[in-house]
Amino acid sequence: MKVIADENLALTDYFFADLAEIDYRAGRGIQAEDLTAANALLVRSVTKVTPALLEGSAVEFVGSATIGTDHIDLAGLATNHVEVTHAPGCNAQAVAEYVVTAILTLQPERVQAGTDFCLGIVGLGNVGSRLAQLAQRLGWRVIGTDPNVQLPEIENLSFAQLLAESDAISIHVPLTHTGQHATYHLFNTQTFEQMKPACLLINSARGEVVSEQALLNDIAKTQRPVVLDVFEHEPIISRNLLDHLALATPHIAGYSLEGKARGTQMVYQAFCQHFKREASKQFESQLADMPVLFNLKQPLSTQLLPLLPQLYNIRADDQALRAGLNKDGMVDAAHFDYLRKTYPLRREWAAYGDQSF
Template sequence: MKIVADENLAFTEYFFSEFGEIQQAAGRTLTQKDVRDADALLVRSVTQVNDSLIQNTALKFIGSATIGTDHLDIAAIEKNQIAWSNAAGCNAQAVAEYVITALLKLNPTLMDQNSAFTLGIIGLGNVGSRLAYMAKLLGWNVIGHDPFVQHNDIKQVELEELLKSADAISTHVPLTQIGEHKTYHLIDENALKLMKPNAILINSARGAVVAESALIADIENNQRQVVLDVFEHEPEISEHLLNLVSIVTPHIAGYSLEGKARGTQMIYDAFCRTFDYSAHKKFESQLPACEQYFYGNNIKQTLKEHLTDIYDISRDDQSLRACVKDGKVDQKAFDHLRKTYPLRREWAAHGGPKA
C-alpha cells in the first residue's frame, strides 16, 4: 500500500508504517501527479482536496488531521467513491488553552476578576464548549452563541446580545459561505460597532470569519485589543495589520503535541476501519513526560507563577513579526514557522485540568 502524507503530520511513521510505503510531501503544493498511484492521502488544512487533485487516482481513503473540513471538497471525494475522515475535536483542548493564555497575557488582572469578567464564545462545538469549561474554572462569567448547539450548562444568548455584553469575544466556528447562519465575515463592521470599544476580540477559528478591512478600521478607531491566529488572506498577511493587532501567531493555536498526536490517531482509527485493520496503537504511548506545575486545585496560583513556562505566547508573536519582508509576511517563512513549530504540551501533561 502507498500512503502520501503531509510532511508536518505528527507520528505518521508510528501509526502507518506497518501498512506500506509512506511518501511525505509538502501539503500546500500537492498535485494530482503526487497522489495518482496512492491508496491513501493524509493531509492538513493547507491542502485543498478537490476534484482536480483526486480524479483519476487510485485513492481509496483521505484523512485530514484537522477539526475543519472547508479545505475538503466532500462532494468530489464522495463522487470519486473515496472514503474520508477528519479529526473533529483533536486540538480543541489546545485551542481553549491558547485563548485563555492570550487573555491573561493581555491582561493578567483577569485572573482575579471572577464573574465581573464576561467571556463571549461564538460557536459551542468541541472547542467552544471546552473553552467555556476552562473559563469557568477561573470563575469567569461565560455566555455563548450557537444556533446549532444547545448546552444546558452554558448561558446561550442571541449574537447581538453577546456582542454587546461580552468583555472578550472568542470565535470557534467553521467557515461557511452560504445559508442563514453563514460565518463568512460574521465579525464585520456592524458586529464590531456592537462590541464594547474595550472588548477584546480573539479569532483562532478561520481567518475570513473576521472581515479584515473592517477590523483594521475598528482598531484604528477604538485601539481595540485583538488576538489573531488566523488571517482572512492567509498566508498573505500585511505588515500594517500586524502592527495594529495586539498578539499575532502563525495559525498554531491548536499546535499541542497532544492535539497533533490525537489528530493522527483519529485518522489512523478511520483508516483501519476503512481497510478492516485492527487499530491497536495509541498516541499516549509516544508522549514524553514533562514538568509538573499543577498541584491540588489552585489553578489560578499555578497560572500566575507558570503561565509563560507552560506556553510563552509572546515567542510565537515575535516569531511571526520577524517574518515580515517588503510589507508583508513572507510565505515561505510563515510555512517554515509552522513546519518547525516546537509543539507545546497541554495543561493536563503538566498535571492540570482538562475538559
C-alpha cells in the first residue's frame, strides 16, 4: 500500500510507517501524477483535493488532519466513492491559546480587566467554544454568535449586537460562499462600521472571511488593532497589509505539537477503520515531558502574563513572517510555506501543568 502525505503532518512515520509506504510531498505542490500508484492521500489545508487531482489514481481514502474541509470537494469525491475524513477539534485548544496570547501581548492590562473586557466570538464550534471556556477562566465577559450553535454558559447575541458590544472579536467560522449564512467577506465595510473603532480583531479561521481591502480602508480610518494568522490572498501577503497589522503570523495558530499530533491520530484511526487494520497507537506516547509552570491553586489571571514568554512568543512568529518581504514588497509564497514546514511546534498549556478540559 502506498500513501502520499503532506510533509507538514506530525508523527506520520509513527502512525503509518508499518501500514504503508509513505511518500512525502509539499502540500501545495501535490499533483495528479504524484498519486498514480497511491491508495491514500493525507493532507492539511493547503492542498486542493478534487476529482481531477485523483483522476487515474487508486486513491480511495483522503484524510485531512485539519478542522475544516473547504479545501476538499466533498461532493465530487463522494461521487467517485472516495472516503474523506478530517479532524474536527484537533487543534481547538491551540487556537484558543493563540487568541488569548495575541490579546495579552497587545493589551496586557486586559488580564485583570474582568467583565469590563468583552470578548466576542464569531462561530461557536469546537474552537469558539474552547476559547469561550478559556476566556471565562480569565474572568472576561464572553459573548458569541453562531446561527447553528447556542452555548448556555455565555451570552448568545445576534451578529449585529456582538459587533457593537465587543472590545475584541475573534473569528472561528468555516469559509462558505453560498446560503443564508455564507461567511465569505463576512467582515466587510458595513461590518467594520458597526464595530467599536478600537475593537481588536483577530482572524485565525479562513482568510477570505475578511475582505482585505475593506480591512485596509477601516484601519486607515480607525487605527484598529488587527491580528491575522490567515489572509485573503494567502500565501501572497503585501507589505502594505503587513504594515497595517498589529500582529501577523503564517497560518500557525493551531500549530501545537498536541494539536497536529491529535489531527494525525484522528486520520490514522479513520484510515485503519477504512482499510480494516487495528488502530493501537496514541500520540501521547511520543511527547516529551515538560516542566510544571502553572499552579492550579492560583487563578489563571494572576499567573498567565509572566508565563507567556515561556509558553509562546507570538512576536517571534510575527517577525519571521515580516522577514520574508522581498524587494517587490511581497512575502514570497516559498517563504510562507517554509515557515510552516519548519515551524517549531509549541506545546499546549496543559503540558506545563495547566488544567485540561
